[in-house]
Amino acid sequence: MVSAAAETTYYLWLAAGVFALLGGGYLVLLVQRWRALQAALAGLQASEEQQTPGQAGT
Amino acid sequence: MQKNVGLQTLSIGSGLLLLAALYMVFMYAPLEAVMGAVQRVFYFHVAAGWVGALALFVAFVAGLLYLRRGGLLADRVALCSSEIGLVFISMNIASGAIWARPIWNTWWTWDPRLTTATITWLLYAAYLLLRQGIEDPQRRGRFAAVYGVIAFASVPLTFAAIRIFRSIHPVVIGAGAPGAKGSFDMTPAMRDTLLFSVFAFTVLYGALLWHRLRLEQLSERVAQLRLRVLQA
Numbered sequence: 691m692v693s694a695a696a697e698t699t700y701y702l703w704l705a706a707g708v709f710a711l712l713g714g715g716y717l718v719l720l721v722q723r724w725r726a727l728q729a730a731l732a733g734l735q736a737s738e739e740q741q742t743p744g745q746a747g748t
Numbered sequence: 749m750q751k752n753v754g755l756q757t758l759s760i761g762s763g764l765l766l767l768a769a770l771y772m773v774f775m776y777a778p779l780e781a782v783m784g785a786v787q788r789v790f791y792f793h794v795a796a797g798w799v800g801a802l803a804l805f806v807a808f809v810a811g812l813l814y815l816r817r818g819g820l821l822a823d824r825v826a827l828c829s830s831e832i833g834l835v836f837i838s839m840n841i842a843s844g845a846i847w848a849r850p851i852w853n854t855w856w857t858w859d860p861r862l863t864t865a866t867i868t869w870l871l872y873a874a875y876l877l878l879r880q881g882i883e884d885p886q887r888r889g890r891f892a893a894v895y896g897v898i899a900f901a902s903v904p905l906t907f908a909a910i911r912i913f914r915s916i917h918p919v920v921i922g923a924g925a926p927g928a929k930g931s932f933d934m935t936p937a938m939r940d941t942l943l944f945s946v947f948a949f950t951v952l953y954g955a956l957l958w959h960r961l962r963l964e965q966l967s968e969r970v971a972q973l974r975l976r977v978l979q980a
Binding site for chain 2: 697698699708712727731734737
């Protein structure tokens with residue numbers, strides 16, 4: 691038999707887990723997106739630099 | 749993008765404030781006699797609800813500004829703030845359901861407060877999905893602004909639901925509802941903990957909004973550069 695105090699503590703930790711999951715999950719998504727955009731930006735800047743000398747020669 | 753000292757300070761500050769709020773919730777606030785440990789959910793539940801409402805209010809104001817003056821910044825603020833608002837409303841609803849299980853003996857009931865909060869969540873989830881479907885930035889901004897301004901009506905309705913309708917949801921500010929289940933009288937330590945948690949969450953919102961705006965700015969920069977590279 692689970693005591694009332696243990697049961698209420700269980701729900702408190704469950705709520706703490708939900709806060710951590712939602713907050714942490716959102717932060718991870720933001721960081722992943724930031725990194726993906728930084729990589730895309732670096733790639734595009736490299737492409738642009740490669741295109742520029744070719745255009746200057748034509 | 750360059751490192752931003754102000755943003756770094758705000759981010760570290762919000763992290764420290766959250767740790768201090770956790771300390772207050774678990775160590776400073778007294779154990780509630782009837783509900784026991786699960787009552788401690790209340791501090792972050794209310795703080796998340798407050799930030800959710802604040803974020804959607806900011807999106808509402810940004811929507812009005814966009815309709816009045818136009819400009820990409822207002823649309824960007826509305827988008828970022830709505831997204832953060834949705835995350836915090838999700839926290840608020842989920843933590844409320846977990847608190848309700850031992851106190852109301854059910855995870856969920858279609859109480860006016862829970863129903864209006866769910867409507868708010870659905871409205872803003874739809875907002876984020878629908879605006880993705882519009883390509884033209886001007887049309888998207890106008891649509892999102894009008895939608896955001898109208899959808900905001902659900903926020904004060906959610907706040908007022910427990911005061912207007914018969915509800916079992918406890919009322920913290922003002923006179924308690926007679927049919928509320930899980931109400932309690934706040935001690936000064938409980939009130940301090942609640943106010944500090946609300947403050948910590950508000951600072952966290954500021955930091956998140958700033959980060960999210962920078963992310964959106966970077967996203968637009970990448971889109972413009974991609975277009976330029978493709979056109980060259």
